[in-house]
Amino acid sequence: MPNAQDIRRRIKSVKNIEQITKAMKMVAAARLRKAQEKAAASLPYTEKVREVLASVAGHASDLSHPLLEVREVNNIAYLVLSADKGLAGAYSSNVIKEVVPRIAGKTNCSVITVGRKARDYFKHRGYRIDEEFTGFSEKPTLQHAIAIARSVAEGFKSGRYDEIHLSYTVFHSAITQKATTVKLLPIEDVTAVDANPSDYIFEPSAEEVLNHLVPQYLETTIYGALLQASASELGARMTAMGSATDNAEELIAKLILNYNKIRQATITREISEIVGGAEALK
Amino acid sequence: MAKTIRLDIVTPEKMAFSAEVSMVIARTTAGDIGILPGHAPLIAAMAIWPLRVITDGEEIPISMCGGFIEVQPEKITILANCAELPEDIDVERAETAKARAENHLRDSNSDVARAEVALKRAMVRLKVAEHNKQHKM
Known part of the structure; x- marks a missing residue:
């Protein structure tokens, strides 16, 4: 049976932990709102770029751009978006779980990681990491997306990769996020979208516009995914920290009950000792 | 009242500008173009150059760094990585x-x-x- 002092110490430490988790929950909640707004604000842009790309694709006589080229698949890269920090429940491990079955045991696969968690995981297990980006998982900016897009496009153009997939977490709500994988390069789905019926004039030419548009499309897609991932991370952290706070509260209640029991038992014992002593003196 | 055309400037961060304007002068990679209401549909890549927006005889420059302009007879959409009004710079x-x-x-x-x-x-x-x-x- 632990003594009263031990329990008192335990209560104190659990209280400290509770304070931390509570603060983290609140911080995550505040940031989540901002991240959600940002993710929503980027949607019109993403849609518009896709729309314009579709209408260009519908009009250009022959679509040829290095990033649209479909090749025989020899080397595949996975771009994995994870968190820099832990304490976000299963957020990072869910993304990693999404990727691992696809690359396990294959020699022609490599990973490009965003966020410390994915990097550490893949590094420790001996996977090939071609490039890593860290330090902005919570607050990605367009500049980060551009940097990633540039390096990914470079790898694809040079023939180092024949296909690049993007694994990230789609944000549905603060409690539901889903890890998914989409094909990033070569860009394929553009022609599937219904081309705009109006006949556009292209200035200077459809090919030229395409040359500018394709990299921009890539950047936008990556940026959109980064924003979704950051909202998911914060959502996951908020829920995880919320339940951690609840658990801490429950634990504290149990410990206090225990503590009082022991305290009471000690008092009772002391009283009976005194009474016993007084009895013996008679 | 003079005819106007809707101008939307969209950036990944936000809707930077949205208003009815009388004329837009943009520099594309192939040179300057002026767009008035009722312009034929057009898509062009833009150079890094200020966009000139004319509303009621008054001109506002908007700083742009590349992007695209999509024109439809009653609507102009500009997709840019960044766009700033003079007072935001x-x-x-x-x-x-x-x-x-x-x-x-x-x-x-x-x-x-x-x-x-x-x-x-x-x-x-x-x-x-x-x-x-x-x-x-």
């Missing part, structure tokens, strides 16, 4: 960016193409900010 930041870009250009080891783009962006911002200053005085 951080002159100090643009000045330091300009100095940095110039340094990079002198240094032959650095990425010249990138520095050139950065320099252009900074110049455009300063130019647009200049307009704001004149306006106030």
Whole structure:
């Protein structure tokens, strides 16, 4: 049976932990709102770029751009978006779980990681990491997306990769996020979208516009995914920290009950000792 | 009332500008174009250059760094990585960016193409900010 002092110490430490988790929950909640707004604000842009790309694709006589080229698949890269920090429940491990079955045991696969968690995981297990980006998982900016897009496009153009997939977490709500994988390069789905019926004039030419548009499309897609991932991370952290706070509260209640029991038992014992002593003196 | 055309400037961060305007003058990679209401559908890549927006005889420059312009007879949509109205420009930041870009250009080891783009962006911002200053005085 632990003594009263031990329990008192335990209560104190659990209280400290509770304070931390509570603060983290609140911080995550505040940031989540901002991240959600940002993710929503980027949607019109993403849609518009896709729309314009579709209408260009519908009009250009022959679509040829290095990033649209479909090749025989020899080397595949996975771009994995994870968190820099832990304490976000299963957020990072869910993304990693999404990727691992696809690359396990294959020699022609490599990973490009965003966020410390994915990097550490893949590094420790001996996977090939071609490039890593860290330090902005919570607050990605367009500049980060551009940097990633540039390096990914470079790898694809040079023939180092024949296909690049993007694994990230789609944000549905603060409690539901889903890890998914989409094909990033070569860009394929553009022609599937219904081309705009109006006949556009292209200035200077459809090919030229395409040359500018394709990299921009890539950047936008990556940026959109980064924003979704950051909202998911914060959502996951908020829920995880919320339940951690609840658990801490429950634990504290149990410990206090225990503590009082022991305290009471000690008092009772002391009283009976005194009474016993007084009895013996008679 | 003069005819107007809707202008939307969309950036990944936000809707930067949305209003009815009478004319837009944009510099595309192939040269300047003026767009009036009822223009034929057009898609063009834009150069890094201020966009001139004319509303009721008054001209507002908007700093842009590349992007696309999509024109439909009653609507113009501009997709840009960044777009700033004169009053939103951080002159100090643009000045330091300009100095940095110039340094990079002198240094032959650095990425010249990138520095050139950065320099252009900074110049455009300063130019647009200049307009704001004149306006106030």
